[in-house]
Amino acid sequence: MIEQHGDFSNAVLVGLQPRGTLLLDRLVQLLIMSGIKNLKTGKLDTTFFRDDFRRSERPLKAKATVMNQSVEGKDVVLIDDVLFTGRSIRSALTAIDTYGRPKSIELLVLVDRRFSRHLPIQPDYLGAQIDALQGDKVKVVWSKRDSENRVYLEKHVE
Amino acid sequence: MKTLSVSHLLGIKYLCEEDLHLIFETAKHFKEVINRPIKKVPSLRDITIANLFFENSTRTKLSFELAEKRLSADVLNFSANQSSVNKGETLVDTVNNILAMKVDMVVIRHPHPGAAHFLSKKVDSCIINAGDGTHEHPSQALLDAFSLKEKFGELGGKRIAIVGDILHSRVALSNIYALKMLGAEVSVCAPKSLLPKHIDSLGVEISTDFAKTLKWCDAVNMLRVQNERMDLNYFPSTREYSQNFGLTFERLKSLKKEIVILHPGPINRGVEISSEVADSDQAIILNQVENGVAIRMAIIYLLASKLNIPIA
Numbered sequence: 352m353i354e355q356h357g358d359f360s361n362a363v364l365v366g367l368q369p370r371g372t373l374l375l376d377r378l379v380q381l382l383i384m385s386g387i388k389n390l391k392t393g394k395l396d397t398t399f400f401r402d403d404f405r406r407s408e409r410p411l412k413a414k415a416t417v418m419n420q421s422v423e424g425k426d427v428v429l430i431d432d433v434l435f436t437g438r439s440i441r442s443a444l445t446a447i448d449t450y451g452r453p454k455s456i457e458l459l460v461l462v463d464r465r466f467s468r469h470l471p472i473q474p475d476y477l478g479a480q481i482d483a484l485q486g487d488k489v490k491v492v493w494s495k496r497d498s499e500n501r502v503y504l505e506k507h508v509e
Numbered sequence: 510m511k512t513l514s515v516s517h518l519l520g521i522k523y524l525c526e527e528d529l530h531l532i533f534e535t536a537k538h539f540k541e542v543i544n545r546p547i548k549k550v551p552s553l554r555d556i557t558i559a560n561l562f563f564e565n566s567t568r569t570k571l572s573f574e575l576a577e578k579r580l581s582a583d584v585l586n587f588s589a590n591q592s593s594v595n596k597g598e599t600l601v602d603t604v605n606n607i608l609a610m611k612v613d614m615v616v617i618r619h620p621h622p623g624a625a626h627f628l629s630k631k632v633d634s635c636i637i638n639a640g641d642g643t644h645e646h647p648s649q650a651l652l653d654a655f656s657l658k659e660k661f662g663e664l665g666g667k668r669i670a671i672v673g674d675i676l677h678s679r680v681a682l683s684n685i686y687a688l689k690m691l692g693a694e695v696s697v698c699a700p701k702s703l704l705p706k707h708i709d710s711l712g713v714e715i716s717t718d719f720a721k722t723l724k725w726c727d728a729v730n731m732l733r734v735q736n737e738r739m740d741l742n743y744f745p746s747t748r749e750y751s752q753n754f755g756l757t758f759e760r761l762k763s764l765k766k767e768i769v770i771l772h773p774g775p776i777n778r779g780v781e782i783s784s785e786v787a788d789s790d791q792a793i794i795l796n797q798v799e800n801g802v803a804i805r806m807a808i809i810y811l812l813a814s815k816l817n818i819p820i821a
């Protein structure tokens with residue numbers, strides 16, 4: 352990402368609610384440690400842009416969106432913890448448009464669950480790829496101490 | 510996540526406190542949405558909503574229409590004075606004809622108390638009450654409470670006065686229900702002739718002394734004198750009413766404390782509120798209007814999520 356964005360002067364890093372924002376916070380720490388200054392960030396909730404309104408069993412609950420700048424002409428990096436079906440990212444692509452027309456949009460995820468995509472969406476930056484079955488759960492757990500951060504793969508039990 | 514405990518919005522009376530908090534939380538998110546460069550979300554693009562206004566309205570009608578459009582719903586507008594109602598059609602027939610055009614939700618304003626409730630029993634659709642005569646105006650009460658919450662944080666223990674034509678006001682009744690549910694202390698203040706019988710049964714303070722009420726309260730909701738609903742003279746003259754119950758700058762200054770001033774509109778400048786007060790920093794009248802769109806988006810969104818209609 353640093354190779355691609357240089358000093359990040361035209362970049363806006365956008366964490367997706369709820370869990371992508373935790374990864375965003377960690378990334379910002381790391382980038383600041385690498386000497387990057389004046390990072391532009393935002394937190395985006397995509398609930399109202401999802402395609403499963405009235406379709407999901409439990410109602411969708413919105414979280415706060417904090418976008419203090421336009422993304423017009425900017426290079427946006429969407430950030431989420433786990434890429435699964437790709438539907439959250441699809442709704443994020445629609446939602447980010449309400450803040451202007453970005454020059455480009457990229458996707459960064461910590462974990463990519465291969466073979467489970469419903470849509471033609473792939474990450475540009477990737478932590479790890481995991482092969483998991485449909486019913487399995489991938490959980491990212493953040494702790495105050497880096498050494499305690501974990502990614503769990505919970506196998507589906509029949 | 511919780512859902513609303515109701516599938517229509519007929520009045521605050523039928524809601525519970527959790528409903529109110531859910532609506533407020535959702536409205537907070539929609540308020541952020543309507544401040545974006547593009548103020549629209551696609552949630553309700555497969556939903557059609559009819560706005561049936563059997564009584565005049567500017568603010569409420571525009572606010573509902575905008576809320577529906579911001580949610581991407583298709584919108585039908587109907588005003589009684591340009592319709593077949595004048596040819597003798599009944600309310601149920603009118604609404605069923607509109608529903609036959611594949612409408613999913615109905616927003617209704619009607620001069621008769623109970624019209625929305627009646628309709629919810631007679632037709633198969635989701636009904637939102639946008640004011641039924643002198644009975645309830647739930648979306649107004651929700652936006653008033655939301656605007657007060659923005660100012661005060663929580664409403665528990667806050668003292669809110671409702672002043673003016675309580676007798677003919679649906680805003681007053683809905684406000685009393687909502688504010689009490691949120692833990693506020695409520696006082697109604699008006700000339701005796703404009704206080705309904707048995708209002709004490711709602712657990713509110715009753716006052717005919719405006720100066721005393723102003724000293725007591727943290728916020729005041731100034732209601733309009735509804736001349737169009739008055740079948741006889743309730744006070745000797747507008748001038749006398751204004752002198753006793755009009756909120757003037759002098760009255761406000763004499764309080765030596767800041768109170769929040771609400772008004773549901775339309776304002777009769779110089780009658781219940783002076784121009785200086787209406788345009789002052791303490792008045793949150795235009796915040797109420799902005800919040801109205803967000804609140805109505807929340808109401809419609811939450812009710813639409815409970816619609817029992819086939820998808821795709």
